Amino acid sequence: MPDNDLDPITFEILRHRLWVINDEAATTIGRVSGSQVATEANDVNTALMTPDGQVVVTGIYILVQVVSLSGVIQDILANYGDNPGIRSGDMFLTNDPYVGAPHQPDAIVVAPIFDGETLIAWSGSVVHQPDVGGPTAGSINVAARSIFEEPIPMPPVRIVEGGVIRRDIEREYLIRSRTPDLNALDLLGQVAANRLQAERVLELCARYGTDTLVNTLQRLVTATETQFRQRLASLPDGRFRHTAFMEHDGRENTVFAIRLTMTKRGEKLTLDFTESSDQAESGVNATLATTQNFAMAAVMALLGYGMPWVPAGFAAAVDLRTREGSVVHARWPAAVAMSVNAAGQEVRTCVNACIARLLDAAGEPDGAFGDRVLASCMSSAPAQTIAGRTEQGRPFGTMLLDGLLGGGGARGFADGADVSGILTSPGAACANIEVIEQRYPLRYLWRRERPDSGGPGRYRGGVSAEHGYLPHRAGGRFDTTVFSHGVEQPTSTGVAAGEPGAPTGMMLVPGEPDVDTPAEDVAAGGTALPAKASVAIEPRQTYLSWCAGGGGVGDPLDRPADEVLADVRAGLVSRDGAERDYGVVIADSAVDPVATDTLRRDRRRTRLGGRDPLPPADVARSGRRRLSSALDVVAGSVQCRRCDTEIGPATDNVRQHLVTAELPVTKRWPETARHEGARRFVFRRYFCPGCAAQVDTEIALRGEPIVHATELWT
Structure with missing residues (x-):
């Protein structure tokens, strides 16, 4: 038939x-x-x-x-x-x-x-x-x-x-x-x-x-x-770029870059990873099959809403380009066992970030695509295997799945889901603590949400979970292998001016901390583990881990103060975090409106080097082409959608015409300072030179050129 x-x-x-x-x-x-x-x-x-x-x-x-x-x-x-x-x-x-x-x-x-x-x-x-x-x-x-x-x-x-x-x-x-x-x-x-x-x-x-x-x-x-081709045809043509990083190859603390140039033209999507780093002499590499898995899974999850997830149907409209011998297309006999928690995850992050830019550029009419913008979920995870013997001498071994409880990315209309895990694993779950304790000789002290882990934004990224456990009724020490990345720099990318989720981490702490002790105080007495390590967990020694939070969407200073207060009351944001990340001052369990207005006004002045920002303008939208939720193109020039300030030619890398504030990752996320390699990374914020609105953010290696993230074509 x-x-x-x-x-x-x-x-x-x-x-x-x-x-x-x-x-x-x-x-x-x-x-x-x-x-x-x-x-x-x-x-x-x-x-x-x-x-x-x-x-x-x-x-x-x-x-x-x-x-x-x-x-x-x-x-x-x-x-x-x-x-x-x-x-x-x-x-x-x-x-x-x-x-x-x-x-x-x-x-x-x-x-x-x-x-x-x-x-x-x-x-x-x-x-x-x-x-x-x-x-x-x-x-x-x-x-x-x-x-x-x-x-x-x-x-x-x-x-x-x-x-x-x-x-x-x-x-x-x-x-x-x-x-x-x-x-x-x-x-x-x-x-x-x-x-x-x-x-x-x-x-x-x-x-x-x-x-x-x-x-x-x-x-x-x-x-x-x-x-899928019809959906692609309804989106603007252009080129979008993102660079993601993973540190530590298992033996040396080398940095690998996964670089994507995504081109959308008509009914076709091209994902070009050929400029990614050469393959490693370790298992962080992805084979071509692994890269196909992560890239196409991200495309289906982010652009396939309302459609059946039929990989072959999507693949017909996607041209995936790689370079054999690179970290995303390893050549036999390269080691690859860590790939699903290494290069593969950053392939997904790159696709996520570029598709978010594409959808943000489409935006209208009536926010049809802008509401589909999604920041990156957790990218790095504190993955861990354990092995040893019970007190009866019986051998045991397994992979713990605590690393699945990271934060989800914020959306173009709402906060990210807390402890929701990985975008491309929607049906995955984390084993109940009781089940793990029943099967293996360890005892959990806590599994709880980690305050301030969600990426700041108008819409906050989902917070992640943190864990603490120690050997219990074991016949001695555990041997454990941890394999992660993103302990030196955040990997959960914020989009549309949102900021990254907090990095991941693993530590060993002597003794048994009190469950009511704040995580920062517990960590202060411990030893941070590198991104990859094989170590022993001794009796009366506690293993701590925490997952990465999800990225944010939008300028954090635009988040309503009452929503920040609600997060503080829920334990998702600390009081210090409310002030540091959102410019919201909380006193006596309530927002101090005067102090908050003053702080936010001062923050915007600081963004412009002490100048007063321009007020919002009543901008007519006719004759304008949307570049992002913050920027339009008018007669070949990029202009701010909020204050109508002219920023620069549309043919240029617009980031180079914005006000740039660069600070070390170790200053923005102090927990990364436990790792010497974190000093290689910087966090860049980009602001409108007129109204000081945050337009974009970027994690980069110190001294690395600014990525030309978005190019739209007529």
Whole structure:
């Protein structure tokens, strides 16, 4: 049956049914698995694909796990058609990042779905494993110089043959791991999930016809592509840039830059990462598949609202450009195990920032796109694996998911969600403390929201969480590996004049702090850990960590004082933070209006070097083209939307014509001063030279040129 013969009612019924089937498969994994990574944190995902591997139906969990499943299918089709063959009842297992896995701990199982002799689709699932081998527990070796010093990945292998798990391959897979029992349960869950998908899909074929089912999958791709291209066409053409940083490669405190130039022209989006740093001699690198995962997941999350998340449909309108041998397209045998919490995250941040600029430039009519502006959520996370023995001598090991509780980015109309996690992992969760304490010998002192962690703005970024725990009923010390970045500089980018969320951090503190002691006082007696480290946590020693907050949107001095007061009363902003970040003075649990007006007026004068700012002007909008929520283009010149001051030619980098205030990151975020490398970074604010409105912000390396962030074309 031709695709155009598929009636719309049947199409809608089937596409929703396929979504439910896919979600049922993800639920099946959780019911079978014994790992808190899968059962509590939902660090899994499932997908349905076309016969040639186009990813069509995805789950809502970890979106970056499934976008590149197309590469896995294409590898199997290209290499295994004749030997060992691809038949009904077969399944293939891989954790190879150079084929399609985000990193080695993410195990992928895919299965062809046959109706009779005809291949009609593929099912697939991904589950993060507690350990897949390698020289360190948790499979993250921060000092690895190549993939040979990490878990050696398995290329796609036939793990299920004719419906039966091959014991020889299963043993080969499980013997690598320090947690073989948990990995075995996850494998069974994935096999069960794929079988369920096949059964449900064939039930649809029996009811509606195989051609109808196949055409539905293809129609989903083409319909999504059409919708996405129409949305792109409605947005202004231009070029947008962002540079993100990650520090420390695991052995040396080197800085790597992920640089994106995003071009939107007509119905096409180009994401060009070719100017990013060369690949590292450590596992912070992303393979091409990992970069595809993070870039396309961000595009779908930020521009795909109101559309089905069909990766193949979006990919058809996106040109992703990388340079092999770079930190976002590592060349074999580069180490890559840390990529999902390193280069991959900053790929997402770059896409997030550039799309926010595109939407902010569109803005109107009636705020239709301006309300879709979203600052960056947490980017860096204090990821951690632990291993040791219980007091009974039983070995244990796992990855803790405390690092998922970062802040969400502020929106163009509202604050960011507090402790909401990562944009591209909407279905992810953090394991309950009680579950962790039940399974592992540690005791939490607190899990709580961290005041002042959300990025300041007219709309505040979401605050993050902080944690404190210590060994409890353990047979000695813990061995732990922490792998993060953004402890020296914030990585959760603010947009549209908003400021970044607070950086992440990890510390070891002697003894057991009182739970009522402020976090700053607890940290004062501790030792800050670098972004990557393998250390021991001794008995009677407390491990502290905190996640990054979300970025803000808009000038913080525009935030109404009563909203700042509400945040103070809720414990989300401190009194000092209200004054420092928002210019709001609070006395006797109320806003002091006179002192607040005076402070904010003085702040604006300071922005202009002591000059009085111009008052707002009644600016007519006709004949003006929006550049951002703060700036317009009028007759080839950039002008302030608030006071109508002429700033400079529209062909120039407008930031160079704004008033620039640059200060060390260590002054803006004093906690970063614990790390010597933080002195390399600066925080830049850009102000209108007329009214002193904050127009833009930027994190940069000291002495680095100002990024030309936004160019619009006629």
